[in-house]
Amino acid sequence: MFASIPRRVRTLALAAGLAVAVSAPLAAPTVAAEASRLDEIVSRGVLRVGTTGDYRPFTYLNKETGQYEGYDIDMANALATALGVKLELVGTSWPTLAKDFEADKFDVAMGGVSITLDRQKKGLFTIPIMREGKTPIVRCGDVAKFQTVADIDKPGVRVIVNPGGTNERFDRANFKTAEIKVHPNNVEVFDEVAKGNADVMITDASETLFQQKLHPGVLCAVHPDKPFDFAEKGYWLQRDGALKAFVDQWLHISGETGATAKVYAKWFN
Structure with a gap:
């Protein structure tokens, strides 16, 4: 049917249609904003x-x-x-x-x-x-005794730790011979070392420095500037x-x- 229309009319119709197609704005896709x-x-x-x-x-x-x-x-x-x-x-x-x-x-x-x-x-x-890592805190008289992981991982050494965090994960991965004592109250862990109920606590260097301040002359951080591993908070x-x-x-x-x-x-x- 379209072929029977005179060529001139067909040409005008196509041109008009093209003009409409070009000038008509494209419908923008609907995008739902995601909740932030x-x-x-x-x-x-x-x-x-x-x-x-x-x-x-x-x-x-x-x-x-x-x-x-x-x-x-x-x-x-x-x-x-x-x-x-x-x-x-x-x-x-x-x-x-x-x-x-x-x-x-x-x-x-x-x-x-x-x-x-x-x-x-x-x-x-x-x-x-903050950048830091795990390092020991011990009674001040034992600093020289517990310098390395190997020094700590020996029979008779009692390593105390709070449960469920990166401290316990470090201890389980590194100490196979030393006794690991899980203490439920993280705040009391350091007092247990000070009292002699445990020998070593491994935690982040920043915490060892803070606890050293709270227990002057009793507890000492062991090489907090050179922790055992790398960590960031x-x-x-x-x-x-x-x-x-x-x-x-x-x-x-x-x-x-x-x-x-x-x-x-x-x-x-």
């Missing part, structure tokens, strides 16, 4: 931070006041302020930290959390906030690129303006 954890936190008005409350100087639940305190508690408050929201601290523990994280009980875990690949599979880490975020970008930028600005240094000096210097 960052937007959710701002809309909720609350930042939920999971913390164990048993790892001084990063996080500690003061039984006398009933309040959390520590380096990462101050940083959590500063982060909530930067977001323009309230801070809600959610209690967790090292054995249940990953389970609570996966259950979405909090938006971010803070409190001396070590960056590990197992944790990275479940969420995202911020840029590192960071803040463990639920998997959301927008949230990570915000917290990373906040950490960068805090570092450049000296805000982080002030918090660090309060708890470590």
Whole structure:
């Protein structure tokens, strides 16, 4: 039928159709905006931070006041302020930290959390906030006696550890002969060494230095400047690129303006 139409008319019709096709705007594809954890936190008005409350100087639940305190508690408050929201601290523990994280009980875990690949599979880490590693803390008279892993991994040596975290993982991987004593209360572990109920505690170098300050002349950190391994600490975020970008930028600005240094000096210097 179209072939019976005069050529001139066909040409005009095709030209008109082409003009309409060229000038008509293409319909934009409909893309549903994905919900962002960052937007959710701002809309909720609350930042939920999971913390164990048993790892001084990063996080500690003061039984006398009933309040959390520590380096990462101050940083959590500063982060909530930067977001323009309230801070809600959610209690967790090292054995249940990953389970609570996966259950979405909090938006971010803070409190001396070590960056590990197992944790990275479940969420995202911020840029590192601290570099350190595992090192011993012992009674001051035993410093020369426990310099290496081999020195510690001997019959009769009692290594005490808090359960469920990277400290226990290090001990299980490295000590096959020494006795490993699991103590449920991380806050009391160092007193057990001081009293002579254990010989060695392996933990992050920053914690050994802090505990050395709390037990002057009694407990001594063993080569904290040269730990047994490499580790970094960071803040463990639920998997959301927008949230990570915000917290990373906040950490960068805090570092450049000296805000982080002030918090660090309060708890470590």
